[in-house]
Amino acid sequence: MAKISLTLIQTFYQVARHGSFSGAARELNLSYQSAANHVRRLEQILNGKLIDSEQGAKRIALTPRGRALYSLLHPELDIMLERLTKLIENQRSALRVGMPQAIFFYLFPKVLTRFREEFPDMEFAVYERDTVLAELVKNGSLDVCISERFFGDPVVPQRLLGSYRLSLVYPRSWGAAPAPADVPLWAQGRPFITYEPGQTLRNLAVDFLGRHGATVLPSISTSGSSSVKRCVEEGLGFSIIPSWCVSPEDEVISSLRLENLPEVRVYFGTAGFLQKHPMVQRLYEDCQRELVGPVLDPPRGGDGNI
Template structure:
């Protein structure tokens, strides 16, 4: 059977699909390849299925009830043509990341950066003093920046669901409602939030996880979405407005607990926690500098997982 080449209308093949297939062929299983790439078993299987769709033929086969796979005749031919060239490409990428003048482009939401990243940067700098660090605090565009190759890694609060991006769960955090002390009220349960029905809700710009979840949560206690919204771009601005008595907000619990005396806060135990992920291009998921940085993030943030 002849392996078909992609047609001119077929999307370009992502190198992560080739890398996954290469590892599946070498190890003989999706699970082993998934461990190597730090992705899920299902993601590894999906990568290979996508590659098969692009080439219009089956590349691997598995016995029913077994996780071990074998290559089909087209799969063996395809893998033989990939081997050394793909290894060379991946090795060169790894060398670039370790180059003495290498640059790590890192995306992170502003709240996470302000609270955790001074210590993370200190530890990364101690371990990799020759790596230039470029940070982008732009939560709403992290997904597109990753897909477009504009970032080498990011810490994010969303699961992108893109096969070209590897995401590892670092943990999760709770949210809290913060409000000005000068209002002279004390909330003891979410039912008390109805008292804020005519107050301004200070929140993040559209597209941010905490904004959408906060509006949904408040709607249950206000009889509908908050009537008055004030939108800002980051947690620092949110807290400044709350401290000035201009409204209430929903923020990460660790932002609320670090607030000054001008603010009161109530943990929202019934609200869905926010998951925090470390993301990188799939083909760089085992790059040593990124792996070490991921573990530094996990240890410093100390979220429950």
């Protein structure tokens, strides 16, 4: 079989996407005839018809084989082209990783130390996000995401790293901790500090505190666990945060591990075509070494693949 060029694939993709040769020609800055010729050449190489079009018709129709090829390419081709553009714009090697602020602040320095032993000259760009990580990977802005959300998106495959528990934290001056089951009742009337709307940990805490129909009205919301914990240290209220944010050295706050709350899972995700990239695979392995066991409970019954 003759070698298939990216030009032919890109032209077919745009013809299928726009439903016309003219739309693809405008998108790619080609002539109408060039777009048609590219598709015909691809059909010759693949020895099969991809597009049905009548003479003079403005719209095209995909054959079953054409639909299968388009489904294979979409949306991975857009992501790959976007990454290629960014790579050309910035020739310095970089790995762009997104994760919640708390995971980076509390957990990731040890991972970075190990990772940079192998890639000392590479830029490691971190985006501290929670709610938009999947979209950032899909549009080419991120290479990897570490998240407490399972996206269920085949374009951003995820592997389960492990899980952790949450803890109640409150000013030590408030006295003894309640029993875990009594926390929702204990919390009523006390100022509640939590994360911004939409964040995973806020949702879990609000669901727990709102059991039995209680109304949960946060007094302060902020972007990450370090900020939430700082507010608690200043005596502004209580919160529910990851247990690994709490240290024996914390002198002004008390904590209670909440085993009665669901465990929070942590996933490692990336664009599908980058799964076997050596830098991405090394980062995944470093996350396993530094986080699973020391911080995260390991996945149960498997290697963590979703």
